[in-house]
Amino acid sequence: VQLVESGGGSVQAGESLRLSCTVSGALRFRMGWFRQAAGKEREEVATIESLSGSTRYADSVKGRFTISLDKTKRLNNTQSMLYLQMNSLKPADTAMYYCAAGSRGSFNYWGQGTQVTVS
Secondary structure (H helix, E strand, C coil): CEEEEECCEEECCCCCEEEEEEEECCCCCEEEEEEECCCCCCEEEEEEECCCCCEEECCCCCCCEEEEEEEEEECCCCEEEEEEEECCCCHHHCEEEEEEEECCCCEEEECCCEEEEEC
16 A cells, blocks of 8 residues: 655645545555644544544544545556545644554554645
């Protein structure tokens, strides 16, 4: 599985961004978005189960962020897309955001990250 994020950038507080993750290869049981701010540990932002569509959000982003999975296959049935719609952004959302894929127990595959800066 290869994961490539895009869509980060610099925005003002209150604005929106949509992050995208191109997933090459088979989808894993869980897909998710994590973030790591400077000097802080990485934290789980949102996850989605590929089969059921069940989602989970960190308390800090509930009601503002939405994770979604587009399983429509592209490029000869090899790619899917994972999204994170982020609304009402706050300076506290500033971080490097990572796309991840894994099983029930852990996330084993990671993208390279995309920076989100909110001022």
